[in-house]
Amino acid sequence: MADAVSSQSSSSVREDGSFDRLSIDTIRTLAMDAVQKANSGHPGTPMALAPVAYTLWRDFLRYDPATPDWPNRDRFVLSIGHASMLLYALLHLAGVEEIDADGRKTGKLAVSLDDIKQFRQLDSKTPGHPEYRITTGVETTTGPLGQGCGNSVGMAIAERALAARFNRPEFNLFDHDVYVLCGDGDMMEGVSGEAASVAGHLALSNLCWIYDSNHITIEGATEIAFTEDVGKRFEGYGWNVIHVDDANDTKAIAAALKTFCETNDKPTLIIVHSVIGWGSPRAGSEKAHGEALGEENVRLTKQAYGWPEDAHFLVPEGVAEALNKALTDHGGKARDDWQALFESYRNSFPTEAAEFNLLRSGKLSEGWQADIPTFPADPKGIASRDAGGKVINAIGPHIPMLIGGAADLSPSTKTNLTFQGAGSFEPGSYDGRNVHYGVREHAMGAIANGMALTYLRSYTATFLVFADYMRAPIRLAAIMEVPTIFVFTHDSIGVGEDGPTHQPIEHLATLRAIPGLDTIRPGDANEVAEAWKIALEHTHEPTALILSRQALPTLDRTKYAAADGLRKGAYILADTGGGDPQIILMATGSEVSLVVDAHEKLVADGIRSRVVSMPSWYLFEQQDAAYRNSIFPRSVRARLAVEQAGSMGWDRYVGFDGATITMSTFGASAPLAKLQEKFGFTLENVVKVARELIVKNE
Amino acid sequence: MADAVSSQSSSSVREDGSFDRLSIDTIRTLAMDAVQKANSGHPGTPMALAPVAYTLWRDFLRYDPATPDWPNRDRFVLSIGHASMLLYALLHLAGVEEIDADGRKTGKLAVSLDDIKQFRQLDSKTPGHPEYRITTGVETTTGPLGQGCGNSVGMAIAERALAARFNRPEFNLFDHDVYVLCGDGDMMEGVSGEAASVAGHLALSNLCWIYDSNHITIEGATEIAFTEDVGKRFEGYGWNVIHVDDANDTKAIAAALKTFCETNDKPTLIIVHSVIGWGSPRAGSEKAHGEALGEENVRLTKQAYGWPEDAHFLVPEGVAEALNKALTDHGGKARDDWQALFESYRNSFPTEAAEFNLLRSGKLSEGWQADIPTFPADPKGIASRDAGGKVINAIGPHIPMLIGGAADLSPSTKTNLTFQGAGSFEPGSYDGRNVHYGVREHAMGAIANGMALTYLRSYTATFLVFADYMRAPIRLAAIMEVPTIFVFTHDSIGVGEDGPTHQPIEHLATLRAIPGLDTIRPGDANEVAEAWKIALEHTHEPTALILSRQALPTLDRTKYAAADGLRKGAYILADTGGGDPQIILMATGSEVSLVVDAHEKLVADGIRSRVVSMPSWYLFEQQDAAYRNSIFPRSVRARLAVEQAGSMGWDRYVGFDGATITMSTFGASAPLAKLQEKFGFTLENVVKVARELIVKNE
Known part of the structure; x- marks a missing residue:
């Protein structure tokens, strides 16, 4: 040789x-x-x-x-x-x-x-x-x-x-x-x-x-x-x-x-x-x-x-x-043959050709957000998983290559596309928009990444606790900078009776810890709409969308700041004004309405209070120092974070002098109200801890 | 009916x-x-x-x-x-x-x-x-x-x-x-x-x-x-x-x-x-x-x-x-028959019967630690994975039901039991002590839990980045409170050339976030020995042992505090004395020797410095407030944490006024020294940031 x-x-x-x-x-x-x-x-x-x-x-x-x-x-x-x-x-x-x-x-x-x-x-x-x-x-x-x-x-x-x-x-x-x-x-x-x-x-x-x-x-x-x-x-x-x-x-x-x-x-x-x-x-x-x-x-x-x-x-x-x-x-x-074919296709099917070119560019069609609902104020509200279902079904018809599915949980994650013609992706119906992944979270994540690498806007869905089964593909989406969307519902002890094996505790922290992953836990239905918008606008970041099983009140946005504050990761929902607040209450997801209620109670008692919704740490950390300081002024040390999850990471925002109401153990099997009482996620406890913080930091 | x-x-x-x-x-x-x-x-x-x-x-x-x-x-x-x-x-x-x-x-x-x-x-x-x-x-x-x-x-x-x-x-x-x-x-x-x-x-x-x-x-x-x-x-x-x-x-x-x-x-x-x-x-x-x-x-x-x-x-x-x-x-x-058989067995085989009763009780045999080596000071040192291999091979003969294996990585994780008679667990040799799990991290974790539930002291091993594949069983070990030991080597960008897919960034945080899991990242060979002791003494907690690929200097314990400080999670390796330190340097694992070197340099320049090794946050959080404050006095705000991993969680110890030298992105494929330079894990950078912190907090 x-x-x-x-x-x-x-x-x-x-x-x-x-x-x-x-x-x-x-x-x-x-x-x-x-x-x-x-x-x-x-x-x-x-x-x-x-x-x-x-x-x-x-x-x-x-x-x-x-x-x-x-x-x-x-x-x-x-x-x-x-x-x-x-x-x-x-x-x-x-x-x-x-x-x-x-x-x-x-x-x-x-x-x-x-x-x-x-x-x-x-x-x-x-x-x-x-x-x-x-x-x-x-x-x-x-x-x-x-x-x-x-x-x-x-x-x-x-x-x-x-x-x-x-x-x-x-x-x-x-x-x-x-x-x-x-x-x-x-x-x-x-x-x-x-x-x-x-x-x-x-x-x-x-x-x-x-x-x-x-x-x-x-x-x-x-x-x-x-x-x-x-x-x-x-x-x-x-x-x-x-x-x-x-x-x-x-x-x-x-x-x-x-x-x-x-x-x-x-x-x-x-x-x-x-x-x-x-x-x-x-x-x-x-x-x-x-x-x-x-x-x-x-x-x-x-x-x-x-x-x-x-x-x-x-x-x-x-x-x-x-x-x-x-x-x-x-x-x-x-x-070369394909290119010639495509030119001819463009003449015969200009709309389809334009649609594919848009897909290649990673851009979304004009008006894709047009049908996203605005949710009216509602003290009873709806679960953020339900809001998510409404939002994707409003977006779906505008983004034909938005194709997703769940690991055999779509009736629970509410991620099925149900509009006319959405159908199931199956042999014989490859035009279907819903992939039935079966109970295969790990493959689901890896498959969704493959779809995202081939022009599709793919999303997955399962319960948050099962994010554990699909960590590797989530991480690889972040390394590759592909905008796969990972929907996780049943996001806390809000799961209730299914108990500790099904109640995420550490999972929010473990997702927030992945570089380049935008983890968003919206606080009400209108934040869900904003979260889906951001997720679809991302071209280089995967998103983890964290949604609740239980109903969340829909905030009155004439009274509180608009939900598009979510775009900055954290924003002030309400502030008493009249000087620096005596306390900053912060929360994400299902705990936002809880700290809003606590805020109202403190305000009624003459306390200067600020309440911050903080759905995405990732987006917040990308803001400039001026914005970040405007939300969390250094001088305000009495800060309370409330989240039905482990505390890891919150110290960054509450500091030595603040506190968290979070989970330090696994959850338990019981109706949610009992769990909230057991673990301190009650209005009384939040107000109590807030008052103690104010006194301590005076 | x-x-x-x-x-x-x-x-x-x-x-x-x-x-x-x-x-x-x-x-x-x-x-x-x-x-x-x-x-x-x-x-x-x-x-x-x-x-x-x-x-x-x-x-x-x-x-x-x-x-x-x-x-x-x-x-x-x-x-x-x-x-x-x-x-x-x-x-x-x-x-x-x-x-x-x-x-x-x-x-x-x-x-x-x-x-x-x-x-x-x-x-x-x-x-x-x-x-x-x-x-x-x-x-x-x-x-x-x-x-x-x-x-x-x-x-x-x-x-x-x-x-x-x-x-x-x-x-x-x-x-x-x-x-x-x-x-x-x-x-x-x-x-x-x-x-x-x-x-x-x-x-x-x-x-x-x-x-x-x-x-x-x-x-x-x-x-x-x-x-x-x-x-x-x-x-x-x-x-x-x-x-x-x-x-x-x-x-x-x-x-x-x-x-x-x-x-x-x-x-x-x-x-x-x-x-x-x-x-x-x-x-x-x-x-x-x-x-x-x-x-x-x-x-x-x-x-x-x-x-x-x-x-x-x-x-x-x-x-x-x-x-x-x-x-x-x-x-x-x-x-009943079995009980009678066991009584008879106790007469014929008293040693074996006693051994089994000990196993049932969850206790370890007298003198099981006797052969654990003490590692002499050595500036070149050895990789903590290598130290781990020496330690388990010193312990193994004393704990016959210590049975473990790796997901097809034992030559790299160094977890093979190599002493006489250890052998492989295979059909025909079920007395073997080394289980060959193949490239099946997830099953390995679940299998190890099943072994731990049946009197065995089981351990697993793979690279830290692949902890992602086996999150669910790690979590379940913690929920069940069974003392499975999960060894993870190649614990940082220290992996070097294999690049970002093999370099853990967020993994330390994601393990530390699991309630009831003791995550230990020892800083040198003698801390490895202490870590294995603790892991085996645990009866209700699983342990994640985090070990390096690369060599770590073995600290001179006549000059620095004894390695059994690890039992308290964090301990002072050295302190200049003469009043509160101007700076506290803290680190885990491979970065301990780096902050020790920085400490020496600062001390040489007349700065009052303290250096803290912090291998287990879990154990540290269990100490009383007096101990925790003795390590990290509230008044000392200039604090620097150095870890070749994401920063999540460190704010708890460094606060608003401290800083971290950590990873904010994924790693890269290159020889380690190049990576350390790129990401700031050099003596020069640690000293520089420490000095800035001192000035800022004066």
């Missing part, structure tokens, strides 16, 4: 496979060299899967290196994010061009050879795990295992939804596929099982997972922990299962991929048996997984490949050109 | 099944009546599964109502915790006797009829979901779906481990089974799939899941979201799968359970088809799931059962007596 390196200069030599082998070994050696230079990373899997990924990209993936943001491109998801060098090598060899945040070409490669030499270095385009927005061509951020699998189901759903919405006879705008490379770890994680069950149920025949079964995990052979029959399990999920015995057998891989392409009624799992670190002295060992091979092993491996032993980051002439050409011949042409 | 209610007075009438039916309908009507009285709860599943549960308890469960804490009892786990009335009805009818926290009989029933009438009321023994420690006979707290399934695998592992440790020829001290009732929701959750895969791999033939396939979920028919072939999936996991077509067919149920009892090489799944709300006008509808049936429906249902329509909470004469007798004849006798 060493000769081949110098003698092969085009893709013309293919019959004997030697040029393929050259290309494949280029991927392998780039991965080895990059990991070795960084002295950190995962060489073994790129080495094992190079033939698989090369075959997929060269002969199947409909992808235009010159237009990597073409909407109808096939998606490639590297769920085994630790094998990032495999993707970087492919992006480099394919000659994928870089696109900036505004969708413009920069004139650079997405990944240059210099970028590969900067693998895992600060501010490089080649971080340890692939990061969406950092590197053109990375379709989703992966690393935490199973997440890419979940995302891919959302991407496949999105393709079906886009096709249902935009395709017309003779205008197949959307018909792309979603490919995933995944591994033993992905297969062991429950989230991938949940996602696979959803994909099988939805008959997503546009979805192909390629599972690298390499018999090795970090602790050793998979036999120590993973002996199940994965193929049988996936048949149980309703998948088409194909086995490829040798990852180096590119013909068998191509045949399997061809079968996938011809399968129209179910998703496909291709189980590929591979040897981790193929060709190296560490081949087949867990030692090939997560560390550099070492200079000597790299040399020996190159020797085994017939590669120049002392060459580093070598891309033999013709290898990159050939892969670029293959992709361009296939995907580039498809993209 | 109405006649039957008055005429049947003993269990003598069995041949025609009418007495069984009477007993079954008693369970059903108790569930209906309790939910109706509370006007809250889940009647439909108890009504559907009463025949299944009754058959299991009456004829198979080896359980002594008079000694519900008998160690070798079969375990019954209601993973469908919302069906709690099924369990409460069984506990009542079986006449299970109450045991208090000290293991003494109270003379009361575990669940009286009055308790059932208090269903879902404050401080009752019949909360909405079954709660361990609240109600005798509840083996684990369930409600969040899938958790009971996960726990059950831990319980089955524990049985195998106890048998391997204590059984001797002729002395089968442990040979019990674990039964689970689970539902569609359990089956959809990924955690149950992970747990099932583990159980199949480990060939846990002592484990039987009875899956209630009722074709209904909250959003409607299961067909809208759940059409997979569960049986096939479980065959893929290596389970024995049995189908029962009708939940009312007690003969078929008994036959299936018999097959389970005879299966010795794999776990068993019995799929039972049932009708939710059986016999009621809402039968087969999702409306029978989660709310009271309504007075009229209750009446009509009783009519359909041939039950006195106006009778409430009726237990026909003989029903309770018969169930109690059946259990006592079988389980009571088994328990």
Whole structure:
């Protein structure tokens, strides 16, 4: 093969496979060299899967290196994010061009050879795990295992939804596929099982997972922990299962991929048996997984490949050109055809074309807020989950790609879209707007992210306590800066009789702690409307919308400040005036009306009081110091925060001299009124503690 | 049947099944009546599964109502915790006797009829979901779906481990089974799939899941979201799968359970088809799931059962007596035999018998700490994960039932027990001490809780960022007050090149926010030793042990305070003296040595400085006010907290006038030193900010 390196200069030599082998070994050696230079990373899997990924990209993936943001491109998801060098090598060899945040070409490669030499270095385009927005061509951020699998189901759903919405006879705008490379770890994680069950149920025949079964995990052979029959399990999920015995057998891989392409009624799992670190002295060992091979092993491996032993980051002439050409011949042409089709579509269906372009831009249609109700003052009020249901059903018709669902709780979360034509997203009705996720919170989050990555405005819903089941996708939405909306209802001990297992305590704090996530807990129906507006206006932030089970009074906004104060995160609902307040009462969600009542009682007793609604700490922290100080003047030290949740984080606003009425333990099973009494969320107690604070701080 | 209610007075009438039916309908009507009285709860599943549960308890469960804490009892786990009335009805009818926290009989029933009438009321023994420690006979707290399934695998592992440790020829001290009732929701959750895969791999033939396939979920028919072939999936996991077509067919149920009892090489799944709300006008509808049936429906249902329509909470004469007798004849006798066997065992194997009694008491053996190393001062030091590995390997030989494992990361978390005989827990070597959980964090947590509920001291390990995958079991350990130990390594941007998907930011805050969880982040190797001691001494609190990937200097404890200060959560490492400090520097984990260095620099410049190590906020908050004020005097306002994590929660200690050097964004992929520079975790920056604080607060 060493000769081949110098003698092969085009893709013309293919019959004997030697040029393929050259290309494949280029991927392998780039991965080895990059990991070795960084002295950190995962060489073994790129080495094992190079033939698989090369075959997929060269002969199947409909992808235009010159237009990597073409909407109808096939998606490639590297769920085994630790094998990032495999993707970087492919992006480099394919000659994928870089696109900036505004969708413009920069004139650079997405990944240059210099970028590969900067693998895992600060501010490089080649971080340890692939990061969406950092590197053109990375379709989703992966690393935490199973997440890419979940995302891919959302991407496949999105393709079906886009096709249902935009395709017309003779205008197949959307018909792309979603490919995933995944591994033993992905297969062991429950989230991938949940996602696979959803994909099988939805008959997503546009979805192909390629599972690298390499018999090795970090602790050793998979036999120590993973002996199940994965193929049988996936048949149980309703998948088409194909086995490829040798990852180096590119013909068998191509045949399997061809079968996938011809399968129209179910998703496909291709189980590929591979040897981790193929060709190296560490081949087949867990030692090939997560560390550099070492200079000597790299040399020996190159020797085994017939590669120049002392060459580093070598891309033999013709290898990159050939892969670029293959992709361009296939995907580039498809993209050109699509562009022509779209021009014609624009003439025939101008409204639909405009709608899709708006979607691409991340903008919302003119007047999308027009039907959002204003809720009249009402001392009895409605639950914020009910208000949420009214609001999304007012917005839904204006944002056709607002598609969401619950983890088998929509009658409780009130998140069903119920207007004419909304329907269920099911096989046979991919134009439906309601996804029935089943009791699969984790996959729901990951799927929703995949949808958000494919032009959809996706939302999820479950009870707040079950946010625990879907932390990883919420975090990844924040890392990726995609505006997935996570609705969480039953947001406190307000859950009542279901008891401590169903009553969130720490969950508000745990969401507020995620950087870049806007956690909003609106205090009444009109704040709910504002919260949904903000959530949909976000283009780079996911939102967690926290809603109550129980009815909340709708505040009289002629008496108290307008609900759009929510846009600043915290705002003064009412203030006695006549100098600095003697006390600031602050609250979110269901406790806002409680502190409003306390405020009124204190005011009636001649106390200068201020009451602050604080639905979003995130938005508040983005305001300038002047605004923040205008809400919470430093000089006012008597401050009381009331929230039916743990206290963590409130000290930032109440300080050493203030106090909180919060939960210091888990809740209990009982009717809400009994719980409020037990835990001190009564008007009497709030007034009492406020008075004590005033005296203490005088 | 109405006649039957008055005429049947003993269990003598069995041949025609009418007495069984009477007993079954008693369970059903108790569930209906309790939910109706509370006007809250889940009647439909108890009504559907009463025949299944009754058959299991009456004829198979080896359980002594008079000694519900008998160690070798079969375990019954209601993973469908919302069906709690099924369990409460069984506990009542079986006449299970109450045991208090000290293991003494109270003379009361575990669940009286009055308790059932208090269903879902404050401080009752019949909360909405079954709660361990609240109600005798509840083996684990369930409600969040899938958790009971996960726990059950831990319980089955524990049985195998106890048998391997204590059984001797002729002395089968442990040979019990674990039964689970689970539902569609359990089956959809990924955690149950992970747990099932583990159980199949480990060939846990002592484990039987009875899956209630009722074709209904909250959003409607299961067909809208759940059409997979569960049986096939479980065959893929290596389970024995049995189908029962009708939940009312007690003969078929008994036959299936018999097959389970005879299966010795794999776990068993019995799929039972049932009708939710059986016999009621809402039968087969999702409306029978989660709310009271309504007075009229209750009446009509009783009519359909041939039950006195106006009778409430009726237990026909003989029903309770018969169930109690059946259990006592079988389980009571088994328990008596076991007790005699144990007395004989104590004579033959006094050491082992004493060891088991110690285990039951929750106490640790004399001298268990004897081999824990003291780490000498070392400026280079060792990673706290490495120190952790040394410590558990010093403790392990003294606590034979300390059994743990990692989610396929033990070479990285350093949690493997490596001493002679520790070995792997695998089929054929159930005496192994290391469980290979595979990449299944969520199941790992739930399994570890099941082990902790069955006399074992169980620990888990993974990277801190993956705590996100296992939040629910961590929370449930805290709710249940079981001392599971959760080890999390790679605890900050110290992860380095793996980048933001692998760098925890918010995770410390999210763990500290869980009530009753002791989160400890030790600052050097000697604090690691103290942390492990505390974790093992806890009997009612789970512990999260937070350890570094990177090396941490080992502090010179002749110069700085002793590491056992950790027992108070926070302690003064050093203080200049000569009056109140001008600045208090505080930190945890890897940042302790950084603030110590800053302290030394400030002291060298004549500044009065105090440095506080603060490994456990949880323990610190339990100290009295005098101690807390002695660490953080109110008058000292210049306070600086340094932690390579998000700032949430630190305001409690630094106040309005202090500052934090913490992470306000996600991390990045780069070598650690570069990251520390980028994010301000350098000696220069700490000293600079400290000086600014001193000036500001002068």
